[in-house]
Amino acid sequence: MDDDQTNRSLAQTSLWVLRIALLVRALGVGASYLWHPMERESDIYGTMYFEWGWPESTSLAIENAGMWLVVIGAIVIVLANRNKRDLTPFRLAIVIVLANRNKRDLTPFRLVAILMLAFIVFWEIAMASGLAYRGGKFMSQWALGSHGLRIAVPAALLLHTLGFGAKAILRVLYVGAITTFLVHGAQAWFGSPVFITMIIATLQSYFDCTIDQSQVEQILKFIGAMDFCVVAAILLLARSRSGVLRKLMLGTLLWMAFWGLVTAVGRTTGASLGAYPETLLRIVHLGGPLVLYVEWVRHQSTGSSVAQPNPEVQHHLPCEQPKLT
């Protein structure tokens, strides 16, 4: 993360990875909390109803409204992005409804996108905080950490839409990835019962392999240690300039993306196909590290001397960038 990244925008590939990760997670949110036959309520509802004593109907209404906003927001972000060539009927509808020609710098798209993304970030933080506050799951007191990437992905898109450069955005993604791996690593190290069940079930169902629980516990220790190593590698290698170390960083980021995908898929393979929302919810564990990987590759290939200002950002937001370092 060099200084030139401050003004440089994320690559279009990265932005699309973030948008798609956001959309897939939102579909997971929709399935889990709205339309799956086994849809349930999150800890936002739980906090309002059980902890604060609000009426159940009010708590449910707020919960469902929030979940719908997350889904709709993600669809808006993906469909109504700011590339004018991608004019969709949906985007057109928003233009008709919200167009305000007097404020060129704050187009309806951006305004909607900013509001939607800000809400999604808030909602993600609220879901994680609710879980941390209410407890009832293994190491759930660290939910803000384990949900790091769920928060960081929409936050990254929000920062981009607000005109922040790559440096700030990547910093948020790095923090999200680190806390996610750290807490999941700790859960693995301390033998999360959910992880044990997931591994045993996946091996049984897909590999016809019956494995002893004590072996799984050993594997989990190894997985936990791997997660800690990944975090350590990122912290140590993020500023490295040597070619070998940079390649190691590249490998680490690729591993994070791969591992994020494997563990997300494991949620379904470790249960049943009906549990697909569990995988969708965790697709940001693939998306976030993938963006870090793409940007690292890009950074290496462009070198530190090439600064690429974000033309869209400058066009839409002429205000000064905040100093981030």
Place this chain on the structure above:
Amino acid sequence: MRTTKTYLIFLRFFFCFFLASVAAPVQADVEEDTRPRNVRVVWLRNPSTTATLIWDTVKPTTDNSVRIQQHGAEEARTHKARWNESYSYADKENVDLNYHRVLIDGLLPSTRYDVEFESDGQKSRRLYFVTAPDDNRSMTFLFGGDSRSDQRARRSVNEMMAELVTEAQATEDPADDIVGLIHAGDYVATGTSLKQWSRWLGDHELTTAEDGRLLPIIPARGNHDRGRLFNEAFGFKIKDQHNWYGVSFGTFLRVSVLNTEASVAGRQAKWLDQELATNRATHRWLVAQYHRPAYAATKWPSSALIHWVPLFEKHNVDLVCEGDGHTIKRTVPIRNGKQDPTGIVYVGEGGLGVPPRQPKPKRWYLQSPGMCGSGHHVQRLKFEEDTLTYEVVLLGGKIGDRWEKKK
């Protein structure tokens, strides 16, 4: 002279009164601190001949014992408490509470035992418990879960349970006699909060009938009961992370208690397979109980659906009791993920003292002939030779649901 004498008498009287008024509360406090409280009987193994008796004192005490006497017999035995410890996490909330535990064996089945708990000279009132039958007679249990976050409702439901025990004793039918409480977990909101456990344990005393009959408990661990206090409260080994076990009532009934907070696959699933295979062959009725539901009325199904339900079906368990959802539910009979007259019925979801939730009646397994509802409640399970009768007793005494299973 006389005035001086009167004055001195008055002064002496005043001094004595002053001393007494200062000393009395101190004395009362000491008594209060060492008074045996939160008395409970826990059934973790053969309930016909053994019982775990646990009580608490605020302050640590050195001489702790329970005097036990078969009702009507002359001879009484005194058992010293071998486990006398301060509860874990006491420093966290600055709560003083100590537990004292006695494991008694060699008891006679279906027998009333009068018990008196004593700590450093302070005695409890005379209470009693009845050991479980082992002669295949019919019997009744209370079942419920989730008593963690509405103390007023919890106290009311506990009082109702005590009344149900008393009423059952008064009926003509000995099969009505309520022998114990099967609890599906979530006693407190924060498992590591001794303050919350202390309140729960105090409230549990309200399940004691007016005549002093203690209601033995068969506890399962809920998702909010993390940490060591669950083990300490119910007499498990401190570091026990399994908390799965089976309790036999003769060869008439076997209650298999599972733990959804440990891995449901692996060791526990293996144990369950063995447990059900062994006991299906020897017991008339098989019941399983645990916290997180496989066929949930509001929540996402727990992994029990994948790992335990096939075992329940393989071994034809008679009834499965679940908690966690804060609703009332009874599923249709289920086999292979479908309604099937030979299938297994899942009941429960917990309402012993939590804000009740609205269930999701559109879930296929809750539709008629199944049911779902909402409200503070306890479930009553009556096991007879050929019939299992299930009832939901709502707070206030109304019957919210009734269902029968014939053998």
